[in-house]
Amino acid sequence: MRIDIFYGLRGAICLTGAAPMADHTASGGKKMALSPGTEKLRRYLETARESITSGTTIHCVLGNEAADLDSMASALIYAYYSAADASAEPQRGVVPVIDIPRADFKLRTEAVYLFAEAGIDPAQLLFADDLDLDALHTAGTLQLTLVDHNKLSAARQQFSDCVTGIIDHHKDEGLFSSAAPRIIEPVGSAATLVAELMLGRQELLETGSATLLLGTILLDTVNLDPKAERATPRDQQVVDTLLQLSGADQQQLFDKLQQEKFNVSALDSADLLRKDYKEWTLGPKQVGIASVLLPIEDWLKKDPALSESLARFAREHSLDVLIAMNAYTNPGFTRELAVYCPDEELRSRLLGFLKGSELQLKPIGSSATDPATALFAQGNLAYSRKKLQPLLAEFFADA
Numbered sequence: 001m002r003i004d005i006f007y008g009l010r011g012a013i014c015l016t017g018a019a020p021m022a023d024h025t026a027s028g029g030k031k032m033a034l035s036p037g038t039e040k041l042r043r044y045l046e047t048a049r050e051s052i053t054s055g056t057t058i059h060c061v062l063g064n065e066a067a068d069l070d071s072m073a074s075a076l077i078y079a080y081y082s083a084a085d086a087s088a089e090p091q092r093g094v095v096p097v098i099d100i101p102r103a104d105f106k107l108r109t110e111a112v113y114l115f116a117e118a119g120i121d122p123a124q125l126l127f128a129d130d131l132d133l134d135a136l137h138t139a140g141t142l143q144l145t146l147v148d149h150n151k152l153s154a155a156r157q158q159f160s161d162c163v164t165g166i167i168d169h170h171k172d173e174g175l176f177s178s179a180a181p182r183i184i185e186p187v188g189s190a191a192t193l194v195a196e197l198m199l200g201r202q203e204l205l206e207t208g209s210a211t212l213l214l215g216t217i218l219l220d221t222v223n224l225d226p227k228a229e230r231a232t233p234r235d236q237q238v239v240d241t242l243l244q245l246s247g248a249d250q251q252q253l254f255d256k257l258q259q260e261k262f263n264v265s266a267l268d269s270a271d272l273l274r275k276d277y278k279e280w281t282l283g284p285k286q287v288g289i290a291s292v293l294l295p296i297e298d299w300l301k302k303d304p305a306l307s308e309s310l311a312r313f314a315r316e317h318s319l320d321v322l323i324a325m326n327a328y329t330n331p332g333f334t335r336e337l338a339v340y341c342p343d344e345e346l347r348s349r350l351l352g353f354l355k356g357s358e359l360q361l362k363p364i365g366s367s368a369t370d371p372a373t374a375l376f377a378q379g380n381l382a383y384s385r386k387k388l389q390p391l392l393a394e395f396f397a398d399a
Contacts, residue, residue: 034202034205034206034207034210034245034246035206035207036206036207036208037119037206037207037208038118038119038120038206038207038208038209039206040080040204040206040209041076041077041080041120041206041208041209042119042120042121042124044080044083044084045120045121045124045125046124048083048093048094048095048124048126056093056141057093057141057142057143058093058095058136058141058142058143059082059093059094059095059143059144059145059164060095060096060097060131060133060136060142060143060144060145061075061076061078061079061082061094061095061096061097061144061145061147062075062097062099062144062145062146062147062156063075063096063097063098063099063147063148063149064099064146064147064148064149064153065099065100065149065153065155065156067098067099067100067104067108068108068111068148069108069110069111069114069215069216069219069220070148070189070190070191070216070219070220071098071099071147071148071149071190072098072108072111072115073111073114073191073194073212073213073215073216074147074148074167074189074190074191074193074194074216075096075097075098075147075148076096076120076125076212077191077194077195077198077209077212077213078096078145078147078167078194078197079094079095079096080096080204080209081194081197081198081201081204082094082145084201084204095126095131096125096126097126097127097128097131097133098125098126098127098128099127099128099153099156100127100128101127101128101129102122102127102129102130104274105122105125105127106266106267106271107267107271107274107275109260109261109262109263109264109266109267110219110257110258110260110261112260113256113257113260113263114211114212114215114216114257114260115212117211117212117215118208118209118211118212118215119208120208120212133156133159134158137158137159137162142159142162143162143164144159144162144163144164144165145163145164145165145166145167145181146163146165146166146167146168146176147166147167147168147190147194148167148168148169148170148190149168149170150166150168150170150172150173150175150176150184151173151175160176163175163176163179164179164180165179165180165181165182166179166181166182166183166184167181167183167184167190167193167194168183168184168190168193169184169185169186169187169188169189169190169192169193170184172184185234186232187232187234187235188217188220188221188224188230188231188232188235189216189217189220189221189235191213191216191217191220192217192232192234192235192238194213195213195214195217195238195241195242196234196238198213199238199241202245205245207245207246207247210242210245210246210248211242211246211248211253213238213242214239214242214243214246214248214250214253215248215253215254215257217235217238217239217242218239218250218253218254218257219254219257219258219261221235223250223251223254224236224239262293264292264293264294268303268309269299269302269303269306269309269310269313270309270312270313272290272292272294272299272324273290273292273309273310273313273322273324274290274313275290275291275292276290276291276292277289277290277291278385278389279317279319280389280392280393282392282393282395282396282397283393283396283397283398284396285320285321285346285396286317286318286319286320286321287319287320287321287322287323287392287396288313288314288317288319288321288322288323289322289323289324289325289385289388289389289392290322290323290324290325291324291325291327291385292324292325292326292327293326293327293328294326294328295326295328295330295334295336296326296336296338296364296375299326306338306373307340307370307372307373310322310324310338310340310373311340311342311372314340314342320341320343320346321339321340321341321346321350321392322339322340322341323337323338323339323340323388323392324337324338324340325337325378325384325385325388326338327384333381334377334381335377335378335380335381335383336364336375336376336377336378337354337359337361337375337376337377337378338373338374338375338376339351339354339373339374339375339376340372340373341372342372344371347372347374350395351374353395354376357391358380358383359376359378359379359380359383359388359391360378360379360380361376361377361378361379362376362377362379363375363376364376364377
């Protein structure tokens with residue numbers, strides 16, 4: 001019998017090997033030369049897609065729901081580390097799971113770059129819509145190690161009885177006390193904790209996986225900048241070792257990651273809107289706000305039918321109002337606002353309210369927009385989405 005746990009995934013998964021966490025301090029022994037590329041890691045991922053039988057326990061190493069670079073890289077490398085341990089149970093597969101739909105991976109542009117730089121093909125990775133965790137849970141064959149979080153998201157609460165391990169650097173929520181490993185330590189990046197384990201078994205490391213861990217830690221700690229107050233001595237120690245082993249240039253790698261984080265050239269309007277999007281029910285209305293890292297002028301050049309794209313996104317999300325908050329540096333920090341509202345009466349009242357607020361809005365004229373869309377330069381640069389949402393809640397409470 002075979003459990004139907006895949007959502008149309010090309011090929012199934014089978015991995016033998018999972019193990020308890022080793023001592024999580026970096027090895028003080030002699031450093032060995034790393035194999036180039038990511039051949040070992042790619043072989044692991046290929047093996048992980050072969051087959052899975054109904055009696056096999058699947059140990060999913062699950063990143064958090066935000067699925068940032070730290071979450072993805074740490075889940076992948078820790079799953080590889082666990083699966084490689086020779087003392088593992090032979091009937092337990094170990095697979096990394098990135099907790100977003102596969103289509104959303106391209107929105108994490110810094111991750112797209114670093115995975116490619118490390119030689120890792122995203123087609124080999126497992127995403128939330130590839131694997132039916134509920135089916136595994138129902139079959140009693142699911143185990144979870146949480147990476148880069150130590151509390152399940154609201155959408156994953158049903159799996160509380162499956163959590164057997166935790167590796168995280170956030171505040172300890174005091175849950176899953178019997179988990180083993182249960183490593184929750186205040187370093188700058190979960191990747192630091194995973195790297196410490198890998199440095200204890202350097203035969204598993206390759207230049208590609210070392211670069212993946214290194215880049216992740218640098219981005220999380222703002223290149224170990226003390227002013228950011230994120231890096232710890234442990235992060236510094238791991239970075240120093242990974243730099244020696246990988247041969248990477250620290251500043252060059254960090255600068256490129258920062259550049260790619262804000263590189264939206266490959267994203268269309270729908271991607272730009274959903275890349276950093278939040279939605280609320282405010283009074284009787286449904287309101288969405290997207291943060292977009294692109295000047296409105298450039299967006300219109302990229303998509304002359306921008307109003308149609310906003311309208312389509314609003315329809316797909318059943319929104320009464322869609323707002324894009326455009327923020328960019330060129331050369332100084334700048335904010336702009338695009339407001340889409342098809343209801344003429346509501347739009348008139350909302351725009352009047354926003355113009356009279358502390359946002360300091362000045363209209364941007366454009367023949368590329370229809371009456372349902374209004375474009376503004378925003379004078380008050382302190383008004384982020386975090387501040388705009390309560391302002392809108394105030395308006396819609398009286399709407």
